[in-house]
Amino acid sequence: MAHGGRRRAAIFAAGELLDLDRVRALVGQPDLVICADGGLRHAQALGLRVDLLVGDFDSLDGAALADARAAGMAIVQVPVEKDRTDSQIALEEALRRGADEILLAGGSGTRLDHTLSNVLLLPRCPVPVTMTDGKSVVRVLRDGQTLEVPRAAGAYLSLVPLTPAVTGVTVTGVHWPLEGAALRWGESLGISNRVVDAAARVSVGAGCLLVIQAWD
Amino acid sequence: MAHGGRRRAAIFAAGELLDLDRVRALVGQPDLVICADGGLRHAQALGLRVDLLVGDFDSLDGAALADARAAGMAIVQVPVEKDRTDSQIALEEALRRGADEILLAGGSGTRLDHTLSNVLLLPRCPVPVTMTDGKSVVRVLRDGQTLEVPRAAGAYLSLVPLTPAVTGVTVTGVHWPLEGAALRWGESLGISNRVVDAAARVSVGAGCLLVIQAWD
Structure with missing residues (x-):
């Protein structure tokens, strides 16, 4: 669904969502849903259709991954030994697929290194991007x-x-x-x-x- | 207690401590303990003698503040309408009291604005400073x-x-x-x-x- 010609992407990372209702309101009906690894559980909790699942799958249990495969979800599996976080990969995939507005949810949490790294994805992003945990x-x-x-x-x-x-x-x-x-x-x-x-x-x-x- | 001539300060802010044992090990026996508002509960949980309590006391309940006063704790109360966070004030007090090494605990949590603001206290600090949540x-x-x-x-x-x-x-x-x-x-x-x-x-x-x- 396009909104005034825009293509809105929602990316779910594996961090925390502290207020699901507020996240739901911000996410709305996105045109593209990308989950980074364990972020899949957030999209599923919100009942969203997932377009793409990316990651090294170190934060998603095997059964959830098998279910995703069985459901025919598009999956990009990257090596554990990589130079980019799952969130960075998801953001690059969103841009590659034409997103011109991005919401990054679940990008913060108890791993302060990941939280800060995700915040620093924002200023380099060529399209408007919003990060939220609710x-x-x-x-x-x-x-x-x-x-x-x-x-x-x-x-x-x-x-x-x-x-x-x-x-x-x-x-x-x-x-x-x-x-x-x-x-x-x-x-x-x-x-x-x-x-x-x-x-x-x-x-x-x-x-x-x-x-x-x-x-x- | 001086350690090789150094004066170590521990500052407790009102955010989260996610692993108290690891924080305890990092804090050790500081020469100076300063609590920023609701950070008092962390110092008390660790059984530390508190030298100074600062803040506008919007995150500390009245009974805890009254107990602190009754116990003769040094207290600096600042207006709610101020230009600095309680953490910044606590850091400046530590420096003013001669700290030449600072540990900031409880500076991160669910308020991402506070977490980021506290991280940005680090690069401007003229003495070595470490921030932790455990x-x-x-x-x-x-x-x-x-x-x-x-x-x-x-x-x-x-x-x-x-x-x-x-x-x-x-x-x-x-x-x-x-x-x-x-x-x-x-x-x-x-x-x-x-x-x-x-x-x-x-x-x-x-x-x-x-x-x-x-x-x-």
Whole structure:
């Protein structure tokens, strides 16, 4: 199903989903569903038809993999000894299949190395990408870009500089607005703001900024 | 207690500790214990004497705060409407009190904005700092620095570039060694290595690299 000509992909990685209802609302009806290894269980929990399963299958039990094969699911099995994580491979497959908007779910969890590696997939992605675990919704803004974030019940809005400095940060529609501010590593000025208008508007002069909605 | 003249501080933030025994071993007998708000419960779970409690006390219940006051604990209460997170304030207090080595525990959890903001406290810190939740041990390496990471049962060793590119990365003593490699955002080459010698040795030419031990 195309939405205004766009091709939306949902990628499920093997990390945690902390609020399945919020993930369900964000996922909607994607055009393409790709599961990275153990992420298959999340897509199945949401009742989604899976287009592609990729991975080395170190986090998916053999029975689940056999069931997927029996169901005729397209599967790309990569060697355990590889240079890319399953999430990176899934993202590349989504782009190769024409996705022009990507939701990455289950990319964070108790393996902080995987969480951080997955966050760093965002700024290099050539199409808009959102990462979520249901308790946080992470987007990335680069030089000159602007993003609108609608108010959502209970949500904090946090800005985290991914480059050592992000300059020209302007935020309106929030409790603590900023006007041409600089955000730097080690300063937590941008954390736990609140959207007060119908939507916040965040824009960046130079640098790479994470825009995160988060719920306690 | 000084250790070879060093003054070691342990900071407990209000996030999650996923393996208390591993945290206990890393904390050891610190010279200074600072708790950021709800992080107090972690220090108490470890039976540590607390030198300072800081925060706006939005994540600590009133009874626990009253008990802390009654016990004569030094308390710095900051306004809820502030420009810094409790973790940043605790880190600055540790430095102000002469810490020359810092362990930040409980700085990660389900609030991904807080987790990322806390990770970004590391590269700006003027003394060596380690962040842990018991399932991951995060250190930072900058231009020209070298770090030894002893082999630990079951641990992965992951390298995550915090700047868009980290060059001249050399890793020895591991299953997949690197020699003068470049690590870039969006490439997950450095994830899930294994230490095979008594210790791995990681060095960085230019850039800022996270060196993470992680357990499943």
